[in-house]
Each structure stands twice: as C-alpha cells, then as structure tokens.
Amino acid sequence: MPDTQQFILGEHWCTLDERHRLVLPGPLVGPLVADAPEVVLAKERTGCLSLWPAAAWKTRLQRRVKLIEGKLEAEMLGDRLGHVQMLGRLLSSRHADVRLDARGRLTVPERFREFLEVERGDEVVAVGAAVCVEIWKPASWSAYQRQRMPKFRRLLEELSK
Numbered sequence: 001m002p003d004t005q006q007f008i009l010g011e012h013w014c015t016l017d018e019r020h021r022l023v024l025p026g027p028l029v030g031p032l033v034a035d036a037p038e039v040v041l042a043k044e045r046t047g048c049l050s051l052w053p054a055a056a057w058k059t060r061l062q063r064r065v066k067l068i069e070g071k072l073e074a075e076m077l078g079d080r081l082g083h084v085q086m087l088g089r090l091l092s093s094r095h096a097d098v099r100l101d102a103r104g105r106l107t108v109p110e111r112f113r114e115f116l117e118v119e120r121g122d123e124v125v126a127v128g129a130a131v132c133v134e135i136w137k138p139a140s141w142s143a144y145q146r147q148r149m150p151k152f153r154r155l156l157e158e159l160s161k
Helices: 026-032 054-073 078-094 110-116 138-159
Strands: 011-015 021-023 038-045 048-053 095-099 105-107 123-128 133-136
Touching: 011 021, 026 048, 026 123, 026 133, 038 054, 038 078, 038 110, 048 054, 048 110, 048 138, 054 078, 123 138, 133 138
Parallel strands: none
Antiparallel strands: 011 123, 021 105, 038 048, 038 095, 048 133, 123 133
C-alpha cells in the first residue's frame, strides 16, 4: 500500500451481466490498481463484498495471522482453540484473488455471488469505502445507510480531530 492513501469515494449502480461480470467505473478502479493490477475480493458482511488492492490486503492479513500463530506457539490460546478453528474456516473461504480486465470488469465467482445473493441481471451498488471498494446488494446498502447516516457528522468529527 502506498504511503499516502487516496480515498476511494463514489456510489455507482452496476448490473451483473450474463457472464457474471460487473463493470466498475474508473473513479473506483483507478485507486484500486494504482500500484499493481492485483486485487482481492472478500466477503465482508451480509449483503456486501469488498475489493482491496492485493498488497494492502495481504500485508494486513499476514501481520495478524503471524501474531495469532505466535500466540498458538506460545500456548497462549489453549482455551480459545475453537475460536482459532473458526477463524481458520472463515479465512479459508473469505477471500479470493481476482483480476479486473482493462475495462474495469470483475467476474464475480460463484461462491461470492451466493454470499451476496445476486444472480445475472441483478443490480448491485459499488461504493467507495475510503480504503477499498464495496459491492452491495441494494437492499443491504439501503439498510446500512439508514442505520449509519445519522451518525455521519459525529464520525467525521471524531476521525478529523
């Protein structure tokens, strides 16, 4: 990830085509692939997938996994082995390396379409989430906005102090 992170912003409606592809607009794609063309698609929350620059995703994930591995080796997580197994299951199915083609098209793999609950011809909302691009099922995006928008001003003030 670059030393200075360019905020990725914008809200764009897209349609999943017959080949399960989304055409993402340039303002969202540019910052994602500014340093390298590789991206990671991740299951984030119900009704939402996210796209991350691969280097940023892998760096963040590797740091945390190494910390947990160290705790396992030091036998600091003995009573939490079930949680470690749950984490392993989720990590095994949570993300995939994907490619955007030259036109900004993303083919959404089947298991990610199932998680997002979308099919060919369905609309999705591509949203710039500052450090990544999120792909939302429209109903989930609307619910998220209704819940979070009233807290916008306070969040902006807290983060900009």
